[in-house]
Amino acid sequence: MRALTEMEFLEWRGHPATQAVMEILERKREEMRRGWEGGSYTDYDAQAMALINVGNIGTCKAYAYVQELDYETYLTELDDDQREQIGASAPGRSSVD
Secondary structure (H helix, E strand, C coil): CCCCCHHHHHHHHHCHHHHHHHHHHHHHHHHHHHHHHCCCCCCCCHHHHHHHHHHHHHHHHHHHHHHHCCHHHHHHCCCHHHHHCCCCCCCCCCCCC
């Protein structure tokens, strides 16, 4: 798979479908924050509570990562061969993929 150009990335970020997903992620993060504040992730068993919180922290960080993803970070996540092909089409394929 070829890497997105910066323009394509920005178009994706601004697309209504992407914006709708970002709103859902923000709402889920806010629900988790309220849950922590309200003690929803508290358990009488310390080990169970730690596991619940570790899982929820990971989920919250994943939501944040997607919401805060910028083009430079996107590029750092690509393999070297993908970065070399930014915007280039694979042989025999259209650039519309």
